[in-house]
Amino acid sequence: MPQKPKPTPDASRRSEKSRQAIYAAALALVGEAGYSKTTIEGIAARAGVGKQTIYRWWSSKADVLMDAFMDLGDQAAQAAGQESYAIPDTGDLAADLKMVLRATVDELVDPRFEVPSRALAAEGVVNERLGAEFVSKLLEPQLQLYVQRLRAAQDTGEVRRDIDPRIALELFVSPLAQRWLQRTGPISYAYTDTLVDYALYGLAPR
Amino acid sequence: MPQKPKPTPDASRRSEKSRQAIYAAALALVGEAGYSKTTIEGIAARAGVGKQTIYRWWSSKADVLMDAFMDLGDQAAQAAGQESYAIPDTGDLAADLKMVLRATVDELVDPRFEVPSRALAAEGVVNERLGAEFVSKLLEPQLQLYVQRLRAAQDTGEVRRDIDPRIALELFVSPLAQRWLQRTGPISYAYTDTLVDYALYGLAPR
Numbered sequence: 001m002p003q004k005p006k007p008t009p010d011a012s013r014r015s016e017k018s019r020q021a022i023y024a025a026a027l028a029l030v031g032e033a034g035y036s037k038t039t040i041e042g043i044a045a046r047a048g049v050g051k052q053t054i055y056r057w058w059s060s061k062a063d064v065l066m067d068a069f070m071d072l073g074d075q076a077a078q079a080a081g082q083e084s085y086a087i088p089d090t091g092d093l094a095a096d097l098k099m100v101l102r103a104t105v106d107e108l109v110d111p112r113f114e115v116p117s118r119a120l121a122a123e124g125v126v127n128e129r130l131g132a133e134f135v136s137k138l139l140e141p142q143l144q145l146y147v148q149r150l151r152a153a154q155d156t157g158e159v160r161r162d163i164d165p166r167i168a169l170e171l172f173v174s175p176l177a178q179r180w181l182q183r184t185g186p187i188s189y190a191y192t193d194t195l196v197d198y199a200l201y202g203l204a205p206r
Numbered sequence: 207m208p209q210k211p212k213p214t215p216d217a218s219r220r221s222e223k224s225r226q227a228i229y230a231a232a233l234a235l236v237g238e239a240g241y242s243k244t245t246i247e248g249i250a251a252r253a254g255v256g257k258q259t260i261y262r263w264w265s266s267k268a269d270v271l272m273d274a275f276m277d278l279g280d281q282a283a284q285a286a287g288q289e290s291y292a293i294p295d296t297g298d299l300a301a302d303l304k305m306v307l308r309a310t311v312d313e314l315v316d317p318r319f320e321v322p323s324r325a326l327a328a329e330g331v332v333n334e335r336l337g338a339e340f341v342s343k344l345l346e347p348q349l350q351l352y353v354q355r356l357r358a359a360q361d362t363g364e365v366r367r368d369i370d371p372r373i374a375l376e377l378f379v380s381p382l383a384q385r386w387l388q389r390t391g392p393i394s395y396a397y398t399d400t401l402v403d404y405a406l407y408g409l410a411p412r
Contacts, residue, residue, distance in 0.1 A: 034332065122331035124388060126240065126324050131389050139390060150409075159409045166391070167381070167400055168409050174384040175376035181387065182330060183337050184345060185372070194373055202408025203356075203365045203374050 021047040022054060023068035030065060031115035035123035035130070040064070062130055065120060066137050072116075073138070076107050087149040093158045094196055096149065097172060101192035108180045108187060121181060143169060159200075171199035227253040228260060229274035236271060237321035241329035241336070246270070268336055271326060272343050278322075279344070282313050293355040299364045300402055302355065303378060307398035314386045314393060327387060349375060365406075377405035 025046035029038045040061050044051045058064045088096050107113050124131030143166070150165035159168070172195040179185045231252035235244045246267050250257045264270045294302050313319050330337030349372070356371035365374070378401040385391045 118332050121388070122328045125328035125331065128389070135388060135390055139388065143390070157411065160411050163404065163409050164400065167397065168404060170381035170384065171377045171401070171404055171409070174380040175373070177384050177388075178376065178380040182327070182341060182345065182383075183334070184341055184349070191373065194370070195377070198369065198374060198377055198408075199404070200408055200410045202404075202406055202410075202412075203369050203377070204406045204408075205363065205366050206408075206412055 018047070018049050018053055019057070022049060022064065023071050026061070026064045026068045027072065027112075027116040030119045034119050035065075035127070038065075062133060065116075066133065069116070069120065069138055072113060076110070076113060087145045089149060089152055091156070093149070093153040094200055097146075097196045098189075098193050101172065101176065101196065102189045104176065105187055105189060105192055108176070118181075143173065146173065168199070172196050224253070224255050224259055225263070228255060228270065229277050232267070232270045232274045233278065233318075233322040236325045240325050241271075241333075244271075268339060271322075272339060275322070275326065275344055278319060279348075282316070282319060293351045295355060295358055297362070299355070299359040300406055303352075303402045304395075304399050307378065307382065307402065308395045310382065311393055311395060311398055314382070324387075349379065352379065374405070378402050 022043060025043045026038070029042050029046060033042075038061055040051060040054050043061065043064060044054050047054075054064065058067070087100050090096055108117075120130075120134060124134045146169035147165045150159055150163070150168055153159040154161055154163070154165070159165075172192070175195050176187065176192055179187050179191075185191075228249060231249045232244070235248050235252060239248075244267055246257060246260050249267065249270060250260050253260075260270065264273070293306050296302055314323075326336075326340060330340045352375035353371045356365055356369070356374055359365040360367055360369070360371070365371075378398070381401050382393065382398055385393050385397075391397075
């Protein structure tokens with residue numbers, strides 16, 4: 001996160017406005033031009049701030065983008081009425097997973113999220129360092145929420161004890177990710193609901 | 207596939223040699239420089255053939271690359287002692303799926319395959335037309351082999367009749383694809399074996 005100065009109320013308002021303008025500019029540019037053509041200079045010009053304003057808070061364009069994406073995720077969660085960084089636990093695992101995956105569908109098809117996310121994901125596929133940062137800062141913390149929810153379900157007996165939750169979550173998260181990333185099929189609530197049911201109850205007869 | 211002239215035996219040998227050189231050059235260039243910087247001119251120069259030789263058989267660099275990848279897939283299948291384009295049916299679905307996924311692991315970590323495949327996959331994430339071609343020509347035909355194998359398993363009672371095989375296959379294929387594409391975790395035989403077991407028997411107690 002950016003190192004913020006301790007500002008006066010007015011300066012704080014100005015800082016916050018600059019920060020939001022910088023995030024918006026970074027996301028717009030990476031979506032339009034791709035990661036390799038996005039520069040700190042370009043972000044500064046589009047945000048209407050000096051380059052030094054950006055360098056005061058971040059050391060690289062990758063850092064700006066990571067924070068911009070984290071902020072975008074927080075906003076999406078708030079708009080959906082969810083707490084950021086929590087999967088509900090109503091005691092019904094299937095219902096909770098379906099709810100969260102439906103919210104993820106909404107986010108994935110929202111152009112504000114989709115266009116910059118695709119640009120960053122594409123770069124991460126070929127740029128190992130950026131990909132690793134993307135995973136460790138943005139993706140893995142989200143996946144760990146599923147790990148926690150599945151562990152709780154192991155405690156209540158909804159999931160078998162011998163299951164590795166970190167692998168288990170991939171049975172419903174990765175299909176959605178691949179359909180979105182590689183456009184291998186349509187994305188819908190019915191689809192993610194089906195993934196949850198198949199993952200929990202299996203393909204073989206019971 | 208390239209439109210081949212009806213050649214004399216000698217001309218045919220020369221054509222085949224050129225075709226292989228063009229494939230190798232196309233795969234090497236896309237892996238080194240990325241899709242957008244790969245050109246027909248560059249492929250021709252590296253393959254030691256004239257530009258017109260390439261244009262005689264293909265109309266775009268995307269077409270050359272698709273054929274090069276299909277050829278690479280055929281070679282990998284032959285090297286693994288498999289028939290191209292078939293999933294074995296020994297009557298034991300879990301064993302058959304584990305075998306094919308282990309062979310896929312071998313292919314994904316082979317640099318000859320990995321480097322150009324990453325470059326093409328990354329471009330497909332942001333280039334919708336190329337992505338669609340990649341999916342329809344290369345990925346979906348492979349996924350349909352799993353559909354066929356799962357249908358056979360529905361006939362023998364190993365998979366429930368009410369399962370949609372096209373979605374079901376994603377429970378074990380997509381996690382491997384995401385770990386490979388986004389480097390979200392290590393890839394191993396133990397991992398893909400686990401995916402098959404979780405998908406077939408489910409996460410919930412039986």
